[in-house]
Amino acid sequence: MNTEELTALAVDKLVDARGTACPGPLLEAKKAIGTISSGQIMEVLSADEGTKRDIPKWANKKGHDYLGTVEESGYFKIYLKKG
Amino acid sequence: MKLNRNNIKDNIMENKKMTMALFSGSIDKLTGAGVVLSGAAADDMDVDVYVLLMGARAFIKVNENKIDGLSEYPELKDEFLKSLETLNVSTWIEFFEMAKELTNVKIHICSLAGKMWGGEKMEDFIDLADDICGIGEYITSAQEADVHLFI
Numbered sequence: 001m002n003t004e005e006l007t008a009l010a011v012d013k014l015v016d017a018r019g020t021a022c023p024g025p026l027l028e029a030k031k032a033i034g035t036i037s038s039g040q041i042m043e044v045l046s047a048d049e050g051t052k053r054d055i056p057k058w059a060n061k062k063g064h065d066y067l068g069t070v071e072e073s074g075y076f077k078i079y080l081k082k083g
Numbered sequence: 084m085k086l087n088r089n090n091i092k093d094n095i096m097e098n099k100k101m102t103m104a105l106f107s108g109s110i111d112k113l114t115g116a117g118v119v120l121s122g123a124a125a126d127d128m129d130v131d132v133y134v135l136l137m138g139a140r141a142f143i144k145v146n147e148n149k150i151d152g153l154s155e156y157p158e159l160k161d162e163f164l165k166s167l168e169t170l171n172v173s174t175w176i177e178f179f180e181m182a183k184e185l186t187n188v189k190i191h192i193c194s195l196a197g198k199m200w201g202g203e204k205m206e207d208f209i210d211l212a213d214d215i216c217g218i219g220e221y222i223t224s225a226q227e228a229d230v231h232l233f234i
Contacts, residue, residue: 021170023121027181030125058125 001068006079009067012040018075022050029055033064033082040082041067047075055080098187101130102228104221105138109154110175111163113141116234117178124185128230132190133221134212139196141175142208146200150175179211191216 001009015032017025025046036042044055055078056066063083070077101123105116116132123130134142141150153160166172173181182188192208192215202208205215225231 019171021172023118023125023178024171024173026125027121027185030185061126 001079003068003070006068006070006077009041009043009079011043011079012036013042015042015044017051018045018047020048022048022054024048025051026054026058029058029080033062033080036082038082042080042082044078044080045075046078052076052078098127098129099229100227101128101230101232102221102224103130103132103231104135104225104233105132106135107154107234108137108140108150109152110150111153111155112234113138113150113175114167114172114178117173117175117182119232119234120182120188121178123230124182124188127186130182130186130188131224131228132188133216133224134190134192134196135221136193136196136199139192139202140200142190142192142212143197143200143202144207144209147209176209176211183211189213191220193218193221 013032013036015028017028020028025044025048029042029044032042046052052069056069059066059080065081065083067079067081069079103116103119107113120130140146153163156163179190190211190213192202192212194215194217197203197208197215205212
């Protein structure tokens with residue numbers, strides 16, 4: 001998905017993990033994904049470079065769809081669809 | 084019942100298993116162990132932590148606020164602690180607690196290690212501890228694990 005499509009997504013769960021370093025955002029994502037249903041969209045905000053690589057890999061491994069990442073200034077937005 | 088991806092995943096995939104020997108009881112290594120546990124928890128691994136000699140000191144109730152030494156670069160302790168605070172890093176206890184909430188983590192205290200620091204019974208240890216065990220159990224667990232770490 002391109003940036004326009006990603007930012008136009010109706011997000012069911014927003015996780016703002018910009019306040020924590022690795023492993024904070026991954027843990028927050030893990031906790032939050034348990035609160036939504038299959039097919040729902042989760043957006044994770046993180047300012048941690050490690051997380052940018054971790055969350056897509058984690059999502060694929062756990063059977064969720066990684067939809068893409070949008071770069072903002074000083075942080076990024078990661079979009080996932082729960083599997 | 085409709086079989087969705089989660090059902091399939093639950094049915095065909097058994098959780099991977101991690102065994103960690105936690106020999107160290109200093110704040111730097113405990114924090115590192117906590118970060119690794121968090122990763123394992125995010126990955127739904129089943130984890131057995133075996134707390135060995137120096138590690139057991141940190142799990143004794145009366146030592147709760149006395150764990151503050153560094154194993155590496157002890158002279159940089161202030162810098163280390165300040166960085167953890169600036170980066171909003173959880174304490175090692177918080178990491179261990181979070182990991183236990185998220186996945187199946189069992190903390191076993193080696194009986195000899197416990198005794199060395201004055202802990203003989205479960206009530207001598209903090210709530211994180213699940214049981215007291217012998218070294219044979221650790222070896223068996225390590226043999227069966229997908230990932231085995233010594234910290």
